[in-house]
Amino acid sequence: MKIMIINGPNINMIGVREKGIYGTKSFEEICSYIRSEGEKRGHDITLLQSNCEGKIIDFLQDSYFEKYDGVVINPGAYTHYSYAIHDAIKGNTGIPTVEVHLSNVHAREDFRKESKTAAACIGQIAGFGEKGYILAIEALEDYKEKNI
Ligand code: DQA
Numbered sequence: 602m603k604i605m606i607i608n609g610p611n612i613n614m615i616g617v618r619e620k621g622i623y624g625t626k627s628f629e630e631i632c633s634y635i636r637s638e639g640e641k642r643g644h645d646i647t648l649l650q651s652n653c654e655g656k657i658i659d660f661l662q663d664s665y666f667e668k669y670d671g672v673v674i675n676p677g678a679y680t681h682y683s684y685a686i687h688d689a690i691k692g693n694t695g696i697p698t699v700e701v702h703l704s705n706v707h708a709r710e711d712f713r714k715e716s717k718t719a720a721a722c723i724g725q726i727a728g729f730g731e732k733g734y735i736l737a738i739e740a741l742e743d744y745k746e747k748n749i
Contacts, residue, residue, distance in 0.1 A: 602643075602644050602645070602670040602671055602741065602742070602745060603644070603645045603647075603667075603668065603669045603670050603671075604639060604644050604645065604646055604647070604669065604670060604671050604672070604673065604738060604741060605647045605649065605660065605663075605664045605669045605671075605672045605673070606635055606639075606646060606647065606648045606649065606672075606673045606674075606734060607649050607650070607651075607657060607660050607661070607672065607673070607674040607675070607676075608628075608648075608649070608650040608651075608674075608675050608677070609650075609651065609652070609657055609674070609675060609676040609677035609678075609679050609680075610651075610652040610653075610677040610678060610679060611652065611677050611678070612628065612650060612675055612677050612703075613628045613650050613652070614628070615627065615628045615631060615703070616628060616630070616631075622704050622709075623703055623704060624703075624730060626731065628650070631731045631734075632648050634731055635648065635731065635734045635735070636648060638734075638735045638738070639735075639738055642738065642739075642742070644738065647669075654679055654683060654685060654686065657674075657676065657679065657686055657689070658685060658686060658689040661674075661686070661689040661690060661692075661693055661698075662689065662692070662693075664693055664696055665692075665693045665694060665696060669696055670696070670697075670741070670745065671696065671697045671698070671699070671738075671741035671744070671745070672690075672693070672696055672697070672698040672699070673698070673699050673701055673734055673737040673738065673741070674686075674690070674698060674699070674700055674701070674718070674722075675700070675701045675702060675703070675734075676700070676718050679718070680700070680702070680706070680713075680716045680717065680718050680719070681712055681713060681715055681716065681717065682717055683717055683718060684717055686717070686718050687717050687718050687720065687721045688721075690718060690721035690722060691721040697723045697741055697744050697745075698721070698722045698723065699722055699723060699724055699725070699726065699737035699740050699741060700716065700718055700719045700722045700724070700725040700726070701725075701726050701727070701733040701734055701736075701737050702725070702726070702727035702728070702733065703729075703730050703731065703733065704727065704728060705727050705728030706727050706728075707727065707728075708728070723740070723744055724740060726740070
């Protein structure tokens with residue numbers, strides 16, 4: 602499958618920011634882990650990151666025009682207030698998208714418990730660190746197999 606992995610604002614600072622929550626692995630290490638696990642499963646993996654909402658929306662639109670089979674997105678804090686990213690995921694006319702969070706957002710501050718973007722996705726995975734991206738890829742495989 603052709604899979605686009607999108608990371609949102611501040612995810613590039615993983616390994617530096619709030620290590621007690623996000624751990625000490627660098628963003629680059631996490632990206633190479635995702636790439637190698639994804640390729641091991643036979644997928645074509647594109648890794649993208651932006652701190653800008655509009656750029657993330659451009660990536661999501663590209664996933665449609667460039668005929669991706671699935672998207673995995675960690676929208677960072679945009680999760681909690683971006684209706685524009687919600688609409689962009691919905692507007693992808695049928696490209697299954699899985700939301701991932703490194704931390705368990707449901708066990709943190711109240712504002713993190715709400716996701717404006719998850720309802721546009723086929724599901725959400727939170728709390729399993731970088732393994733969450735691989736679980737999301739597996740969810741896309743299952744989704745494609747069932748052809749829902
Ligand atoms: C995050 C959770 C968000 O609430 C936060 O703003 C992030 C990271 C996560 O991966 O756990 O930047 O998306």
